[in-house]
Amino acid sequence: MQMFMTDLAISIRGLTKSYEINCAVRGKRVFGEVLMNRLRNPLARGEGTREFLALNDVSLDVKKGEVVGIIGRNGAGKSTLLKVLSRITEPTAGKIKLYGRVGSLLEVGTGFHPELTGRENIFLNGAILGMTRNEIRSRFDAIVDFSEVENFLDTPVKRFSSGMYVRLAFAVAAHLEPEILIVDEVLAVGDVAFQRKCLGKMDAVAKQGRTVLVVTHNMDLARQLFQRAVVLDGGRIKFQGNVSQAVAEYSRSGAPEAHRLPIGDHRFRLLAVSVRPADLVPSSQPIQVSMTCEILERCRSLRIGFDVIDADGSVVFRSFHDDWKPEYDSLAPGSFTLRGTIPADLLRPGQYSVSVEVGVHSVAWIVTRTLFVPFTVVLGDGEEHRHGAHRIGAVLPKIDWTVKSLNNA
């Protein structure tokens, strides 16, 4: 099939984005310091300035009506690509042609103000996303319908549950109706039913001939939703095409790597993470995942946890520290050690990795798919499963069986 130019929605050629790093400490420079450096060293470009290529000569074509997934580890350049596409930041080199209005959703609920009511926030957020007042007015009912929060329209959104908040935010964005929709990882939030609804919406958007570009870490989602996937690695396109192959490529690139700790942001910092027993774990033993961290700012629904990922890159399960203990929600600032125990006799033998996942529920991921700690589950010595690794199923739990004879002896 020949691709004609008229089918194009996005054309990217030689896109490069470089950042100067080490020069800005968290983006805040002290004027005096910079001035002193300039005076001491008038010709230098800035002390310790290093160029970092977030995107390195990326070229990509996306056709109208295509749903394309962008996958890759943290720091691979995915978010930068979306930011350049949505004109938040300028490229250093290269050219992008967009054949249609772009709507981007890089974080759910950006621009929502907690003090304002649901109704006010719909108008605020809609305008921020680029809708005119008339457009919002005409879609208002549809937005409210989709979000299922009609009874709380005149309540300040700070009193919303996080689920309601996300639903409303996504609803506004979903009704933006741009020709090109750019979405970053937002589906990782919300409950399953709502996620399904969002998926349906994105599918519908694509069916209308619109183009959708999604960044995700969720490989199951990738398989379901995308017609094509692009794997980014180190700012370059490592692979593009068939989704299953892309997922395989991604899991390879997601192989354990030494990541420099601490990582985090202004709210949370992860200082250390460990999996015990290390390396080889007998299936009959529980596995302890410990994380030492600092909470710098009290925030509601800070979730600290991990995913266990199997060798195919599928998530076996995800667990957060406050899943069963609501009292752990919103921890006060300070240092903590969190320990999660994966029960014995649960995982089937094989290679796994623990991926640290930390985020503010419904707002933003702080650490996701950045830090992988590999471990291998092997069959225990003593009580060996009779069929071991050959048994079908994602997990191999030890089910307590009892057999009671009903024959009267």
Added chain:
Amino acid sequence: MLPDAPARVADVFAPPAIEPVACAGDGPVLSGVDGPVLSKVEGPVLSGVEGPEPVPFLEIEPRSGLAALNLMEVWRYRDLLLVLASRDVKLRYKQTALGVVWVILQPLMAAGIFSFVFGKVLKAPSDGVPYFVFSFAGLLAYNAFSGTLTRASACIVGNAPLVSKIFFPRLILPLSTVLATLIDFAVGMGLMIVLLCMSRIVPGWGILLLPVWLSLIIALAVGIGLYTSALMVQYRDLQYVIPVLINLVLYATPIMYSVSAIPPKLKIWVQLNPLTGLLEAFRWSLLGTKMPDWPAVAYSAIFVTVALVYGAFAFKKMERHFADVI
């Protein structure tokens, strides 16, 4: 699992065989990763077009040098400007017990204190009008300036999440602060009218020029605010510098005293301040005091225009790095 290197090679060359759709589109792009091949590939694709090449809705390229202000785009986003402005106004009163009363109380209290200190204790001349009315009129103009400058300076840093996650013309943010100033001014003006009636002052035809002075005062604040707001993204120090400067302006401008009270030797220095001419003109319009020094007013108008244009272009230039450093 296969060893790394061979697997990669296999994947790169495999897709055409497996997914024919991807073949036509992906092949060229993959090879297009290295520059020279790209031009070879683009040729045939271009010639394969039926009819003329469609005009892109938008092209994104690195810009350099002086950027266009792109005021058309600002106009397209005018709804956002209104929404952001009304958000700021709403928020200001949402969680205050007295709400709008503060807008009235603030200048009244300030004028009261000034009347006591300067009018009663230091006996500053007030061009023949009651000192309280004199200082209140000055504060009305000064508050329009300081309010706009304070809000505009902080607007980019204060909206960091928006700036780093969403595209819209960034000029919208400093411009949207003007509405809040205008509302404050309207309330203050209402009070002013009451004061004028009480002290039986009838302004002359000069009152017709009041909007001009007000616009110039606000434009000066916006011009400076554009520059400082963009600079504050990189240098947060400005957060502390600006309140000090604004406070300095309060004393360096004839607000609590009239120009006629300044010793002739120092007059030239005070008149270098572009607000001096504007304040005198403002008070003349409102209180019918002495006609302003027109050359001084002309100087102010030129200064304001230059500041506004310079501020806008400087803002556009620095705007490119907002999302990267904020």
